[in-house]
Amino acid sequence: MSKYKTADAFVSILKEHGVDRAFINPGGDFLEVLPSMAAARLADSNSPQMILCLDESVTASAAYGNYMVTGKPQVIMVHSEVGTLQLGGHYQNLQWGRVPVVILSGWWNQFDEPRKTWEGKPYDQASIVRNNVKYDRYVKYGEDLHEVMAEAFKIACTEPTGPVYLWFPIDYLTGEIEKPEGPPAVLKPDPLPAVDMATLEKIANILLDARNPMLVSGNAGRFPQNVASLVSLAEALCAPVQTGYSWMNFPSNHPLCIGIEHILGSRNMDAVYDDADVILVIDYDVPYLAAAPPPKPETKLIQIDVDPCTAGGRLLWGRGADIFMKADSREAIPALEKLLKDKISAEKKAELDDRFRIISALNEKTRQGWYESALNQSKSEPISADYLCHCINQVIDEDTIVVNHTLTHCASPTEQIVRTKPRTWFGCPSGAIGWAPGAALGASSASPGKTVVAIMSDGGFIWGCPTSVIWTSARYHYPFLAVICNNRGYGAVREPILKMIEKPNPGDEFLDEMAVEFQPDYVMIAKGAGAGYGRIVTKPEEILPALKEAIEAVRSGKTAVLDVHLPRICGW
Secondary structure (H helix, E strand, O other), X not given: OOEEEHXXXXXXXXXXXXXXXXXXXXXXXXXXXHHHHHHHHHHOXXXXXXXXXXXXXXXXXXXXXXXXXXXXXXXXXXXHHHHHHHOOOHHHHHHHOOOOEEEEEEEOOOOOOOOEOOOOOEOOHHHHOHHHOOEEEEOOOOOOHHHHHHHHHHHHHOOOOOEEEEEXXXXXXXXXXXXXXXXXXXXXXXXXXXXXXXXXXXXXXXXHHOOOEEEEXXXXXXXXXXXXXXXXXHHHHOOOEEEOOOEOOOOOOOOOEEEXXXXXXXXXXXXXXXXXXXXXXXXOOOOOOOOOOOOOOOOEEEEEEOOOOOOOOOOHHHOOOOEEEXXXXXXXXXXXXXXXXXXXXXXXXXXXXXXXXXXXXXXXXXXXXXXXXXXXXXXXXXXXXXXXXXXXXXXXXXXXXXXXXXXXXXXXXXXXXXXXXXXOEEEOOOOOOOOHHXXXXXXXXXXXXXXXXXXXXXXXXXXXXXXXXXXXHHHHOOXXXXXXXXXXXXXXXXXXXXXXXXXXXXXXXXXXXXXXXXXXXXXXXXXXXXXXXXXXXXXXXXXHHHHHHHHHHHHOOOOEEEXXXXXXXXXX
């Protein structure tokens, strides 16, 4: 058997596992790999592309964004323990987002004595990440890279999918290894069990007997075919649907859609949860900050998912399901719809049709209320978040990819922006706020010819390492529009504090600091990093023209930034 460079083997392994791009912030641990990747890409445009990110945290959010669009496994390469640490809160984003990603890092082992912790124990680099990855492994000298990587990808891609961390001696990827006779082996993910038809029939009977059933789905839309399947299921049952904010699971303008969930509580879902006597929960994680109120104790919960405790370990509203079925939703949803249709009599169909008309009318009235509220604020100064998002909805098309990570103004995008096609709406299921800029970059990298619009808080823009993101966007021609919802204050923290304090102390330094009197010039930062268009928007009549200009700039290949000044969180 012949040999070939370990670095060449690494590139070949990535290609066989369907990796299109590797998001990197490399160090000495990847010196051999980088020329091999460049040479392979030059020889074959289907070989994985290196995407250099100037900050390690951007590698994580960009890989996340690329996965959202492609559904393919991802690779992140960072340097040693310092690079591992720099990913920070993004480990939790990757975990709760169920992103199948292999994170690779070297181990700086060039010491006379083994490194020790403060307690005198052997230094364990993977302890940095162990709470937030599915699997970690130290790769030793002599281990076959083909076997190691095949196992890593299999674990990452087995449901529930998630991140895997590999670390290795810093010179492990140098030298040569045995070359397999054919392509490197690819291990298939462990399959999910077949749909339990007996349990599914029990579920169908409960749903048909329910007075007010309800459907909830948070991430079923990561499989595009599930969107149409959920529509068919909801229409068969004539049940209202709440769709989570992480994926486009269900058309937001459908008569049965009660809205897109958002953190901190959705403005019209309380009554629906109160009325529901059975809730069918499909591929759903309760948000890291409470959204809709928990169902009543007597409400029956039925869950179809790949894990009864979600990847983040969050039971459904803290209580789990009354009936749980582990299944692939791509198979379970159509099977359940067929069972329901077979069981619905003409009399039952008339009853369901009446329910459809009632729910449709209520949802239409709610949506019209949202839109009218936005239009009523069309002349308000400072600019209303509702009106801003209403205008965004006017300038995008049905194929535009919307990446949303807002906090203080989280209701506005979910209510004002209509999404009807799979993989055109993405949100962050976890709490690392600097997700949106990099996620938009990653989504753009996987979406040539499509427009990507990212809506974020001013804090999210800052924490998202904008100079790194925009530099990479400009360097590789992955344009997107960043819309900054700038409340010019630490609104997510200051607003709750203001509600807690009956009367502030004059000159309260903490609250003054939370007001953030000094404002960075985000547009200047963006242009300095390579953005082709930027504008500060302070008046409502400027919004539509600015959005149209920005969208046109993105469609011409330029990254654009709009800094939109919204009402300040200014207190009493």
